[in-house]
Amino acid sequence: MKKIFFFVPLISIFILLLLIGISLLKQDNIFQNNKVKSVLIKKQFPREQILSLNNQKLINLQDNLGTPFLLNFFSSWCEPCKYEAEYLEVLSNKIMIIGIAYKDKETDVYGFLNNFGNPYKKIGSDANGETAINWGVYGVPETFLIDKDGIIILRHAGPITKDVMINEILPKLKEINL
Amino acid sequence: MINSFIIELGHISLISALVLSIFQFSMVFIKIDTKYSFIPIIPKLVFLTTAFSFFVLVLSFILSDFSLDLVSKFSHTSKPLIYKISGAWANHEGSLLLWILILVSFGAVTSNLNLSNKFHSILSSTQGLLNTLFLSLCLFTSNPFNRSDVIPPDGLGLNPVLQDLLLAFHPPTLYFGYVGLSVAFCFAIAGLISGEIDRKWASTVRPWIVISWITLTIGISLGSYWAYYELGWGGWWFWDPVENAALMPWLIATALLHSIIVLETRNELKSWTLLLCILGFSFSLLGTFIVRSGIITSVHSFASDPKRGLIILFILVLSILIPLGIFALKADKFGTNSKINFLSREMSLVINNFILVISSFVVLIGTMYPLLLELINGTQITVGKPYFLMTLSPLMILTLFFMGIGPLLYWKRNYLSKVINIFIIPIIISSIIFICFILFSNFPLVSLIGFSLSAWLIFNILYSIIKDTNLLTVFRKNKNVKLLTSHQLAVCIAHIGVAIFSIGAVTENYFNTEIIKQVKLGEKFELGDDYFIFEDIKQNLGPNYISEIGKLVYYDKNGNIISTLYPEKRLFPIERQSTTEVAIYRKFFGDVYAVIGDGDNDKGYTFRVYSKPLVSLIWIGSLIMALGGMLSLKTKFKKKNFRKINEI
Numbered sequence: 170m171k172k173i174f175f176f177v178p179l180i181s182i183f184i185l186l187l188l189i190g191i192s193l194l195k196q197d198n199i200f201q202n203n204k205v206k207s208v209l210i211k212k213q214f215p216r217e218q219i220l221s222l223n224n225q226k227l228i229n230l231q232d233n234l235g236t237p238f239l240l241n242f243f244s245s246w247c248e249p250c251k252y253e254a255e256y257l258e259v260l261s262n263k264i265m266i267i268g269i270a271y272k273d274k275e276t277d278v279y280g281f282l283n284n285f286g287n288p289y290k291k292i293g294s295d296a297n298g299e300t301a302i303n304w305g306v307y308g309v310p311e312t313f314l315i316d317k318d319g320i321i322i323l324r325h326a327g328p329i330t331k332d333v334m335i336n337e338i339l340p341k342l343k344e345i346n347l
Numbered sequence: 348m349i350n351s352f353i354i355e356l357g358h359i360s361l362i363s364a365l366v367l368s369i370f371q372f373s374m375v376f377i378k379i380d381t382k383y384s385f386i387p388i389i390p391k392l393v394f395l396t397t398a399f400s401f402f403v404l405v406l407s408f409i410l411s412d413f414s415l416d417l418v419s420k421f422s423h424t425s426k427p428l429i430y431k432i433s434g435a436w437a438n439h440e441g442s443l444l445l446w447i448l449i450l451v452s453f454g455a456v457t458s459n460l461n462l463s464n465k466f467h468s469i470l471s472s473t474q475g476l477l478n479t480l481f482l483s484l485c486l487f488t489s490n491p492f493n494r495s496d497v498i499p500p501d502g503l504g505l506n507p508v509l510q511d512l513l514l515a516f517h518p519p520t521l522y523f524g525y526v527g528l529s530v531a532f533c534f535a536i537a538g539l540i541s542g543e544i545d546r547k548w549a550s551t552v553r554p555w556i557v558i559s560w561i562t563l564t565i566g567i568s569l570g571s572y573w574a575y576y577e578l579g580w581g582g583w584w585f586w587d588p589v590e591n592a593a594l595m596p597w598l599i600a601t602a603l604l605h606s607i608i609v610l611e612t613r614n615e616l617k618s619w620t621l622l623l624c625i626l627g628f629s630f631s632l633l634g635t636f637i638v639r640s641g642i643i644t645s646v647h648s649f650a651s652d653p654k655r656g657l658i659i660l661f662i663l664v665l666s667i668l669i670p671l672g673i674f675a676l677k678a679d680k681f682g683t684n685s686k687i688n689f690l691s692r693e694m695s696l697v698i699n700n701f702i703l704v705i706s707s708f709v710v711l712i713g714t715m716y717p718l719l720l721e722l723i724n725g726t727q728i729t730v731g732k733p734y735f736l737m738t739l740s741p742l743m744i745l746t747l748f749f750m751g752i753g754p755l756l757y758w759k760r761n762y763l764s765k766v767i768n769i770f771i772i773p774i775i776i777s778s779i780i781f782i783c784f785i786l787f788s789n790f791p792l793v794s795l796i797g798f799s800l801s802a803w804l805i806f807n808i809l810y811s812i813i814k815d816t817n818l819l820t821v822f823r824k825n826k827n828v829k830l831l832t833s834h835q836l837a838v839c840i841a842h843i844g845v846a847i848f849s850i851g852a853v854t855e856n857y858f859n860t861e862i863i864k865q866v867k868l869g870e871k872f873e874l875g876d877d878y879f880i881f882e883d884i885k886q887n888l889g890p891n892y893i894s895e896i897g898k899l900v901y902y903d904k905n906g907n908i909i910s911t912l913y914p915e916k917r918l919f920p921i922e923r924q925s926t927t928e929v930a931i932y933r934k935f936f937g938d939v940y941a942v943i944g945d946g947d948n949d950k951g952y953t954f955r956v957y958s959k960p961l962v963s964l965i966w967i968g969s970l971i972m973a974l975g976g977m978l979s980l981k982t983k984f985k986k987k988n989f990r991k992i993n994e995i
Contacts, residue, residue: 175678178622179671182629185715186664189637192722193656247498248414308419308497327496 209321214240214313215303219293222275228267228293231319237345238265240313241289242301244273245281247309249328254285256329261288263342268292271301271309314338316345354415357403358492361444364396364451365482371454371475375468387458390471393478394448394455401448404491408435413502416495417441423502425891426510433515439639440491442518446635447481449519449526453555454478457530460551463543470537477529480662488655513573521566521593525631527559528596528624531603535624536670539677544621549611552624554980556607560600561976567593568969579927579942581861581957583965586735591714592634598707599627602700604976609693613758616693617681618674619700625674629667630707636663688760695753702746709738736856740793747800747849751807754838755814773810777803790857797853804846808839834982841975844968851964854937859959867951874956876904879912879941884952892917894928897943897952901932914943914954938962 209215218227230240241257243250257266268289270278278292295301304313307326314323323341325333371389404417408431413419421438422431436442454474462470485491534552538544570593575583584590603623609616636659687693713730755769781799784790790798812818816829831839864872866881873879883898899912915928932939937960946952 172675172679175618176675178626179668179675182667182671185711186660186668188715188719188722190657190660192718193660195722244498248494249496249498308495308499311497 209305209313210324212321213319214315214321217300217303219269219295219300222270222278222292222294224275224294228291230267233265233267233315234319235317236265237314237316237342238267238290240267240269240304240315242269242271242295242304242306242309242311243281244271244309245277246273247271250281250310251285253310253328253330254288256331256334257288258286260329260334260338261290265290269295269300271295271306272298312338314341351414353403354407354412354492357400358490360396360403361400361482361486361492364393364400365479365486367393367396368451368475368478368482372472372479374475375472390451390454390458390474394451397444397448397451397482400492401444404441404444405432405435408432408441411502413498414494415491416493417491419495419497419499419502421502423891426502427890429512429515430510436518437514440485440489440493442522443481443485443489443639444491445519446522446526447478447485449522450481450529451478453526453530457533457555462551463541466537466541466543469540470533473533473536474529477533477666480666484658484662488658511573511577513569514577517566517569517573520562520569524559524561524563524566524600525593525596525628525635527555527562528600528628528631530555530559531624532628532670535621536673539621539670539673539681542677542680544617544681546611546614549607549620550983553607553611556600556603556624556627557976557980560597560604561973563593563597563600564969564973564976567597568966568973571969572966575962576929576931577926579929579955581859581940581942581955581959583855583962586713586730586732588637588714589634591710592630592637595630595634595707595710596627598703598710599623599630602703603627605696606700609696613693615687616697618678619697621678621681622674623700623704625667625670626704629671630711632663632666633711690756690763690766691760692753692756692758695749695756699746699749699753702742702749706739706742706746709742710735713738743849744796744800747797747804747845750842750845751800751804754811754842755807769810773803773806776806794853794857797849801846801849801853804842804849808842808846811835812839832982833978837975837979837982839975840978841972844971844973844975846968847964847971848968851961851966851968854961855959855965859957859962861955861957863953863955865946865951865953868948870951872954872956874939874958877909877939877958878902878904879954879956881952881954884948887915889917892919894918895943897954899930899941899954899956901939910939912939912941914941916943916945933963936960 214230216231218229221228239257239260260266266288268291270292272295275294278294282289293300304311310328312323312325312329313321316322322345323338325337327333329338367389371393374389404415407415407418408422409428411418411422411424411431413422417438417440418434421441422434426434434441436445454471457474458471460467531552534548534555538548567590570590571583574580574585603620606616606620606623610620639655639659687697713734716730751773752770756766777799780802781795784795784798788795812831812835815831815835818828860875862872862874866872868881868884871878871880880900880902881897882900885896885898887894887896894915894917896913896915899914901909901912903909910932912930912932914930916925917928918925927942930941932941937958940957940959942955944953944955
């Protein structure tokens, strides 16, 4: 009879853990992968002029209205940027890519492009990070897809992997007939 | 940036710690335990490998190596060095690694203890299993060595609320206490399985319980003091789930601290002590990890991932239910030999033990109730201060009462007439204090009970000092004055700490006054008899924040300047967060506490000013308790320490 008392702690903690388990499972978002969404999605891209890398001229992004393009923030000091270079190369055959060198030096950027290839049609420089703030950039690398009307239709923070290219970017390109 | 190689070495080192732990766990099954020299080496290797990987993590925080995801999220190049270091454990992954480091260091230290072969191999295996579970949790769900996909150039910063020197030390101290209870936990499991529970077992495990109790006490006090001056809410305890999570193991550890003495001196209360050993660490685990599973939200919340919650729950089930199952099956072997006499020191200890355990369950219910109610009918409620005050106050009143009795009684049994002789004077004195307060003051009744019982406790402690040192009889009977033993001294100091704490807590709760007012420059406002003039507001630029500092001149009722207070509000632009820096003027009889809120020069600024009498007694009392604990570490109970009832 006395032995039953020794089971009281076991049973009470078991019930407690069981209830915790049930409420954990009831949480709606349990097996959903929630990603950071950009407020800029489905909106016009920020209008601004960007200094080109060699400080020679201004790049006006509005000039590109009418043709879709990818805007890619990158840096020579960024390890994952090296990784995505080969996929940007593939994408550059389908769509124009404009690169923005984020908080970087001109010579370093040219060194980086020599080593890993240059998929960019134009390269802007964002030495103090202002452009990145306007675009709400989380970090480098980060890529935006802008359609012919100047509306941002895709944003990807992090490197473009094979998976991301095939499952996210290429379908979107198909949607806008590219 | 440090070399990628070193980071990977740290990562590999952590993986080897896991492999070694699995080996340490399995030793008991594959009978390596016959080669005894093996056992103490493995836990030390586990410790060294974990320590190295923790060192690598801290190093990458110091050097701001943002190729580590964790560093890029929780550090920033503009942060002062000390906060870069403490940033290493100001997040889920890093703090889990620190937690594990402390766990394995206890494993390494206890591997040197002189224990019987069988007991030691079961102990080592149990510790190996714990290490395995938590290292797996760390490596598979919360790996601090994950690399970042996206590299922010300066890091995403650290919560500015956490940029505080005290807070750099609060988590490590608290973790030390939490994890220290794992020693008692593993000892209890090894004891249950091997059957070796005796006075030697108790004297081996007692220092570990005392050490974790001391660090828990200090860690909780640090956290409470930090909340008091940093959060700017004017309180010292908010019944936040994480605070409760620390309070529950503390209450159990306090009970354990006392019951282990009964086991060590009287060889009684075996199964009860074993249960407390298991519950203490189980509550630590529940408290620490429920918060990380994301089902309870609190100011301490970490960014959570529900999938991780399920894995954490699974680990909790393994590490809590298995030991409780072993307890349920084996505990009847450790029954009590003799009945405990009602009028004895044991009985007052048992009563207080029950009260402490009930209190910890009351806290558990209060913490879990909102969760369970939401589960049953979907309503969301919060259980706050009123519930805890209503349930815990009567329990604490009983505790204070029995704390006053216990140390004055002898072990085994006492004669009723002698007991009445002892307690007649303290009862009269406390009653007189109580009646005087009722007649001559309009204090709330509960506060009066609190004060009278604190007085009762202090008086009884002083009385026991006089009795134990023979001060009363020394003149009459020509006896020599005896010095207090280290144990008696420890008891007196720790219990005086409790009395001081109670006075502080009761006063803070019932006698604090506050005023919230919007004031323009040059205006005056009153708090009680004193008044304040808002003289100036300044803008200031800190290393990584912008601040607004108000200047409040504090006058007493006769118009003399007492002090000038500079409450401050800091805005951290990178984190887009603001913190309050409270201005506190400390007097012997209490604090004046000023917080500046939002405002501008036209409308004026909002100020909150509190007068908090005797509030510092809360932390002074807690530290005195911890000091008592430290003294009791020296105690060695011997057979001759038993006092017989016919002594004196």
